[in-house]
Amino acid sequence: MAHLPQIRIPATYMRGGTSKGVFFRLQDLPEAAQVAGAARDALLLRVIGSPDPYGKQIDGMGGATSSTSKTVILSKSARPDHDVDYLFGQVAIDKAFVDWSGNCGNLSAAVGSFAIGAGLVDGARIPHNGVAVVRIWQANIGKTIIAHVPVTGGAVQETGAFELDGVTFPAAEVQLEFMDPAAEEEGAGGAMFPTGHVVDDLDVPGLGTLRATMINAGIPTIFVDAQAIGYTGTELQDAINGDPKALAMFESIRAHGAVRMGLIKHVDEAATRQHTPKVAFVAPPSAYVSSSGKQVAAADIDLLVRAMSMGKLHHAMMGTAAVAIGTAAAIPGTLVSLAAGGGERSAVRFGHPSGTLRVGAEATQVDGDWRVAKAIMSRSARVLMEGWVRVPGDAFRGL
Known part of the structure; x- marks a missing residue:
């Protein structure tokens, strides 16, 4: 019986806020996984180590919690006034399932940093010293996130004195603006309160x-x-x-x-x-x-x-x-x-x-409906490891 060798895929393991995940550039994924579908899901499941009936994700990059069983795919954005498209996949631990129904606000803090380092942001928009404003299109929910990423010497600054409860060590502060955060969900008509009531x-x-x-x-x-x-x-x-x-x-x-x-x-x-x-x-x-x-x-x-x-x-x-x-x-x-x-x-x-x-x-209330222009909070992020992630060659082929 022939055994296919492992393949290696460029990837970066990052902490964003109080979560960790494996980040990919869309262009670096195998061709079959560059589009949504069974092949992409199978690949990400194998990367993370799911489904695992033992609940430990020993044979993958996952950390056996919802906060550490996450994947991110980024690409340059073709949308006006946006730098990068951000797609988030929440990988189930004990089931063969990747949930694409929502965003991860914690990993959003790492998107701008990764995008800059991965060459997905126009260099003209990155100051030598200062704060880079990265305009993110959150593809899962169709919303804009603005990340304010500190830059020192032309590179993303990751170290600093900002402390975030739930994260052991201090790091550089990344401010996030979630623009027009009312989620546009199917069946909800884009309403902030889909039932029409606050309670x-x-x-x-x-x-x-x-x-x-x-x-x-x-x-x-x-x-x-x-x-x-x-x-x-x-x-x-x-x-x-x-x-x-x-x-x-x-x-x-x-x-x-x-x-x-x-x-x-x-x-x-x-x-x-x-x-x-x-x-x-x-x-x-x-x-x-x-x-x-x-x-x-x-x-x-x-x-x-x-x-x-x-x-x-x-x-x-x-x-x-x-x-x-x-x-x-x-x-x-x-x-x-x-x-x-x-x-x-x-x-x-x-x-x-x-x-x-x-x-x-x-x-603010407009014609009886509540509107919020943006929500703001500060997180931090840093690269934990970068290089290649390896998966068996038959992990997704034929799907």
Whole structure:
């Protein structure tokens, strides 16, 4: 029996915010994987090491968590006033599935840096010293992200003193602007609140009726009150991820919320889009100890938020969910706004399992509909490894 040798593909392993992923230039992928479809999905699954019934992704680049089972494909943009097209693939760990339904806000912080280093940004737009403004087209959701990337000596500056809770070491600050963040989702008509209300009654069999804020901003997100589901909002990962009943409850909320948001037609379809929508629970400020042992004082935050990602409680906060939090906080009457004390605000600082995060957003009401021009937050990013990733030669051929 003939055995095909491994092939090698140029790739870069990067941290962006509190996530890690494998970055590719579209032009470097094998020809069959340069277009969407089964061959591309099979290739990325093999790169990451999925599906893995052991849940460890030992035979791939994945790190066995939703935050580290990610892929990014970038190419020069043909769109006016954009530098690069950014496509994100969330790779399932134990299933043969790549979810293309949403963005990764954390890895968005690394897109500008990678694009500059990979020659995808016009050199005339990169200062020798200063800040490069990289205009990103987020292809999954059809939105613009503006990344402000520090440059020193003509190269991306990665080291610095900016600290981000959930990331061990300081790095250079990258400011991100998520323009017009209300997500244009199928079935939702592009509405920020697809049900037409800032708070709804959501019926979840076996759980009852929950008050919920369902919003399309950054990423489709379902917010519920922590107290209503038996939590305080100060929980860390172990309190939820080791509880099968709790995980099943959150998945049921997610599935029924997705139907109400018009993202799927039946709850059974939720299994085919694990990345979206997200579920988060909120509570008023309260002191707690973060996962690193850091004391978080109630006076230092506006509210508490915990969010689920790919069926598990996230160790910090997804960047796209942070956009949803900031947007919802700016709109009076949402559960997020109420947990933060109500009233108008242009920025919010929330507590998550790893510490705190600040995100800004300003909302206006036009003809009865809420609009947010942009949401702003700071992250950091750096290259961890670059070169080639190797996969068996038969990983995707024939598809």
